[in-house]
Amino acid sequence: MKHEFLNFEEIDRSTWQQLHRKTTIPLTQSELNSIKSFNDKIQLHEVSDVYLPLVNLIHIYRKARKDLTFTKSLFLQKSIKSQPFIIGISGSVAVGKSTTSRLLQILIARTFKHSTVELVTTDGFLYPNATLEEMNLLDKKGFPESYDMEKLIGFLDNIKNGINCEIPVYSHETYDIVPDKSQKIQVPDFLIVEGINVFQNPQNQRLYVSDYFDVSIYVDAEVENIETWYLERFQKLLKLAKNDSSNYYHRYTRLTYPEIIAVAQNTWKNINLANLEKYIEPTRNRADIILHKAENHEIDKIYLKK
Template sequence: MPKDTQLLSREKWLEEITSWEIQGVQGITDLNFTEQEINEIYAPIIQKILSVHKRSSKARTGTIQPLLIGITGSVSVGKSTISNIIKKLVTSPPINLSAQVISTDNFLFPNSQLQKDQILHRKGFPESFDHVAIIKFLSEISEGKPNSIIPIYSHETYDIEGTSHSGVTDLIIIEGVNILQNPIEKDNQDPRIRDFLDFSIFIDADESEITQWYENRFLRYCSLAEDNTKSFFSQFKNLNLEERKKLAAEIWKSVNKPNLDSYIYPSKEYADLIIKKDNGHLVSSLQVPLSWLTSPK
């Protein structure tokens, strides 16, 4: 059980939020979520986070100090999807704040560096991230500094493709597999990513479900890449469906499962909130902070 939390079934969660002053949202459409799921789960979560972590929009220096929310979990569990629906909620009525989503994938070392260090097969593991660059970036944005540089990771080419700049917003959602993990030994004198977060969410699901979601995503990427020679996945265009499924299973077993078991799942203990999803990506239970509950047990 992480931190001071209590496990609630979806039914108990819905009972709990009846006592909250939650404003329903309308007009937010997303292909990945029903209006019911948005209003029963994600709108209450973000409104509760904002009510607890009230921030003045101006620091003493006159610069915006953004609220930093971290979202983590396995590969293919839906981190980006949930990050984006939270952004929609934050930037829409009744909240109307500015927000941005930033993935720690942008801070993976370029493939050339990973190949040089002979760890390309370990992409997504702690040592494949430029921890120093992540901490520098988080230090800058937490102080409200504008125009912090962000490398841009392409899921099409599977590599870093140029850079961009971070604007100054009221809220920043940091998503990635590594945001709650301890730094590797060579970086262990540096701050941890989680030290910068005001609130963190771990997205959980049964491994059998995540494995299927990973296969679905892998097959989709392969299909989209059939006529796109720039795509990393175009190398698999001559494989038939069964061969692609077999390859996805091999990658899961040799890369994603070891990363999940050794690094991602152990970091769950540091999460402020754990959301458990079922096979339809609907939330089945939540481990919520005791401070959120009217009568914690």
């Protein structure tokens, strides 16, 4: 996939890490290990070199938003209620969005000590598998039409307007929405929204999900690297599912190794790669910040919208 970063300034890692004064890293390696995706690789030096400057930049975005709100209130001659600061994080399947999101949640909470930080993934807004089957969309799971975008936008609108919400919960073990279970979201100071679809234009909707974001981040990598990470993750998921018949991936554990690789490659090519090329990667330029990962999973370049 050709990388063309129009209207972005490229910053290499060595330059980026100088944009934040050296401070004590506010978490331990064991804490970092507990929040990273099990096939991801991240060390404390990446937190110091990449993520602490990123949190500093988020602070700048937040201050600018507060200043604009204050100026608008003077112009309108009325008080404007403070709203949650919403961060959108997108990128391909298996690129490391979840690790980035969970890490930012901890770093922001420990940087802004009296602030609440909630994290929501858009997996919870997928239609249940039974509904997808009725719609003949089960093979398109993860594509734009498999999400209840009206519900997702309604959730974001409520949060922006100070309304507490309950949203569905998705299980990667059962590969489905969990019945009768919800995640309660009290209106926070910061909300991180992570998902492959958060920059996309919802079908039959006038609003983009990203219209609600105060800053947006795209986690990027070369396609061949993402494919390798996906295949590695698929095999690790099968190992975890070996003794759990309720796990969605258990059905594949009886296959031979060549058969497992064939299933994983087919899933990557026909679902995840197709989704990436047609729907996810074309939204990359809507981001404010692009974090580009090298083959070793480490972020080597950062792109800032000019």
